[in-house]
Amino acid sequence: xxxxxxxxxxxxxxxxxxxxxxxxxxxxxxxxxxxxxxxxxxxxxxxxxxxxxxxxxxxxxxxxxxxxxxxxxxxxxxxxxxxxxxxxxxxxxxxxxxxxxxxxxxxxxxxxxxxxxxxxxxxxxxxxxxxxxxxxxxxxxxxxxxxxxxxxxxxxxxxxxxxxxxxxxxxxxxxxxxxxxxxxxxxxxxxxxxxxxxxxxxxxxxxxxxxxxxx
Amino acid sequence: xxxxxxxxxxxxxxxxxxxxxxxxxxxxxxxxxxxxxxxxxxxxxxxxxxxxxxxxxxxxxxxxxxxxxxxxxxxxxxxxxxxxxxxxxxxxxxxxxxxxxxxxxxxxxxxxxxxxxxxxxxxxxxxxxxxxxxxxxxxxxxxxxxxxxxxxxxxxxxxxxxxxxxxxxxxxxxxxxxxxxxxxxxxxxxxxxxxxxxxxxxxxxxxxxxxxxxx
DNA sequence: TTTATTGCTGACCGTAAAGACAACTTTATA
DNA sequence: TATAAAGTTGTCTTTACGGTCAGCAATAAA
Numbered sequence: 001x002x003x004x005x006x007x008x009x010x011x012x013x014x015x016x017x018x019x020x021x022x023x024x025x026x027x028x029x030x031x032x033x034x035x036x037x038x039x040x041x042x043x044x045x046x047x048x049x050x051x052x053x054x055x056x057x058x059x060x061x062x063x064x065x066x067x068x069x070x071x072x073x074x075x076x077x078x079x080x081x082x083x084x085x086x087x088x089x090x091x092x093x094x095x096x097x098x099x100x101x102x103x104x105x106x107x108x109x110x111x112x113x114x115x116x117x118x119x120x121x122x123x124x125x126x127x128x129x130x131x132x133x134x135x136x137x138x139x140x141x142x143x144x145x146x147x148x149x150x151x152x153x154x155x156x157x158x159x160x161x162x163x164x165x166x167x168x169x170x171x172x173x174x175x176x177x178x179x180x181x182x183x184x185x186x187x188x189x190x191x192x193x194x195x196x197x198x199x200x201x202x203x204x205x206x207x208x209x210x211x212x213x214x215x
Numbered sequence: 216x217x218x219x220x221x222x223x224x225x226x227x228x229x230x231x232x233x234x235x236x237x238x239x240x241x242x243x244x245x246x247x248x249x250x251x252x253x254x255x256x257x258x259x260x261x262x263x264x265x266x267x268x269x270x271x272x273x274x275x276x277x278x279x280x281x282x283x284x285x286x287x288x289x290x291x292x293x294x295x296x297x298x299x300x301x302x303x304x305x306x307x308x309x310x311x312x313x314x315x316x317x318x319x320x321x322x323x324x325x326x327x328x329x330x331x332x333x334x335x336x337x338x339x340x341x342x343x344x345x346x347x348x349x350x351x352x353x354x355x356x357x358x359x360x361x362x363x364x365x366x367x368x369x370x371x372x373x374x375x376x377x378x379x380x381x382x383x384x385x386x387x388x389x390x391x392x393x394x395x396x397x398x399x400x401x402x403x404x405x406x407x408x409x410x411x412x413x414x415x416x417x418x419x420x421x422x423x424x425x426x427x428x429x430x
Numbered sequence: 431t432t433t434a435t436t437g438c439t440g441a442c443c444g445t446a447a448a449g450a451c452a453a454c455t456t457t458a459t460a
Numbered sequence: 461t462a463t464a465a466a467g468t469t470g471t472c473t474t475t476a477c478g479g480t481c482a483g484c485a486a487t488a489a490a
Contacts, residue, residue: 011457011466032336037251039447053468055449113335116390120328120335121247123393130397138398161415164395168387169380175331178338180379182345183353200376208419226436226487254477268438270479 015057022047022057026068031113034121035065069118069126072111077133079104082141090148091209098166098205102198105174112174138163155210162208169201230272237262237272241283246328249336250280284333284341287326292348294319297356305363306424313381313420317413320389327389353378370425377423384416 025046029038040061044054058064079100087093105112118126145159173180177189184193240261244253255276259269273279294315302308320327333341353375360374388395392404399408 009458015467033251034249034332034336035252036248037336040449041447050469051447052449052470056467056469059449061448116335117249117332119394120331120390121249121252123397127393127397130394134394135398135400157418158411158415160399161412162419164387164391164412165380165384165416165419168383168391172379172383175335176379176383178342179334179345179349182338182342183350184375185350196373197376197379200373201380203372204377204380204419204423207422207425210422224488230437255479256477265439266478267440267480271436271438274479276478 018047018049019057022049022054022064023068023071026058026064027071027110027114030065030068030117031110034117035061035125038065040064066125068111068114072108072115073129075104075108075111082137083144090145090153091206094166094205094209095202098170098202099198101166101170102173102194102201105170105172106194109174109177112171116171116175155208157208157210162205165208166205169204173197233262233264234272237264237269237279238283238286241273241279242286242325242329245280245283245332246325249332250276250340253280255279281340283326283329287323287330288344290319290323290326297352298359305360305368306421309381309420309424310417313385313417314413316381316385317388317409317416320385320387321409324389324392327386331386331390370423372423372425377420380423381420384419388412 022043026038026043028046029043033039038061040054041051043064044051047054058067080097082093082097085093085096085100087096115126118124123130141163142159145154145162148154149156149159173189173194180193181188186193237258241253241258243261244258248254253276255269256266258279259266262269273282295312297308297312300308300311300315302311330341333339338345356378357374360369360377363369364371364374388404388409395408396403401408
């Protein structure tokens with residue numbers, strides 16, 4: 001175990017605390033305004049530090065933005081490694097995938113929104129990441145689904161668009177939550193709303209895969 | 216036929232042409248930057264007029280933004296009146312609904328993106344519209360679906376979340392097109408991609424409703 | 431043809447925002 | 461404890477942007 005010699009002084013601890021506080025604030029502001037609309041001043045304000053101090057920790061807005069994006073991508077990578085998901089049947093695996101994605105929408109709505117803004121804006125920052133990281137993983141996952149189809153474990157559905165639909169249907173609970181709140185007549189989405197949503201979405205996806213559970 | 220006395224002079228025609236050119240440009244910029252990130256200067260540039268002239272036609276950014284939003288909402292209202300959609304069976308009606316929504320994603324991706332930015336940002340401008348217009352329509356449409364369920368015409372699914380999923384799954388082809396282009400390895404989504412997408416999504420939705428087609 | 435209306439432009443203003451910089455304070459290390 | 465490093469703040473500069481305004485140009489109406 002090669003221990004990195006990072007002295008855990010009072011300062012370094014504070015630094016970590018403050019940095020994550022800043023990142024949380026930045027996430028909020030980027031989620032609500034996108035990159036260009038977000039201001040360092042506002043992020044500093046929410047972090048309860050001065051703008052100059054914010055700049056001390058994150059020398060410029062680009063860098064801060066990239067860190068926020070990196071945070072949410074790390075979570076996705078960690079939680080959504082499709083192949084490594086538990087489950088014996090395709091239904092289990094995809095079910096867990098959907099549930100995990102719903103969980104992320106619930107727990108990290110702001111990160112999700114930042115990502116959405118970025119992609120809708122044409123992915124100026126993330127495009128290269130999509131090519132280098134997401135596409136290879138996507139290709140692998142699509143192949144897995146194809147093999148399931150070939151083995152007759154699930155119905156003959158369109159694998160690529162299955163993923164697109166799953167992503168959209170789960171992500172929407174983070175990105176479009178305001179719309180849902182209005183339509184469901186609630187001030188904010190609560191635990192039970194997410195439970196219903198999860199049930200509904202997993203149900204839809206299971207039906208898409210075909211009722212092969214009992215073979 | 217009460218004809219409005221709008222003189223169709225050379226000026227008034229030009230005005231209309233120019234206004235719609237501006238709206239198209241504005242849509243592009245708002246789609247790619249959101250409200251706060253968009254600049255009047257840039258919109259003017261794309262419209263190939265001076266900033267001052269742009270301001271002559273649309274005295275301020277708010278107003279222009281609202282007009283762009285209104286344009287896409289009008290299209291949605293016109294094309295997506297759920298109840299008035301043709302079709303005899305629930306499957307027909309919902310199928311047409313999905314196909315119409317896919318069509319809009321293909322034909323008006325920028326409007327769709329502007330809307331997405333707006334909702335993700337917390338719907339600062341559209342919230343009241345959602346309450347006054349969208350919710351009543353939503354409630355009616357949900358009731359229709361419930362009645363179909365009660366009559367046994369479709370399976371017992373969650374009507375509210377069915378709509379959320381349909382919206383998400385169709386809208387994503389406008390909003391997240393960049394991501395799909397990367398994942399599908401294409402420079403841009405073409406006619407046949409949208410066809411495949413439409414087939415896939417309608418298939419998923421039909422499966423969600425239950426295979427009651429042949430009763 | 432004259433007059434009124436509409437369209438358009440250049441110069442300008444105020445504000446907000448990113449970020450540079452120097453000075454000062456607090457904390458850590460030798 | 462003395463010195464170095466890290467953290468913090470106030471001041472300032474530059475730039476981008478939304479918007480005003482006065483005046484000129486083109487077109488329509490009388």
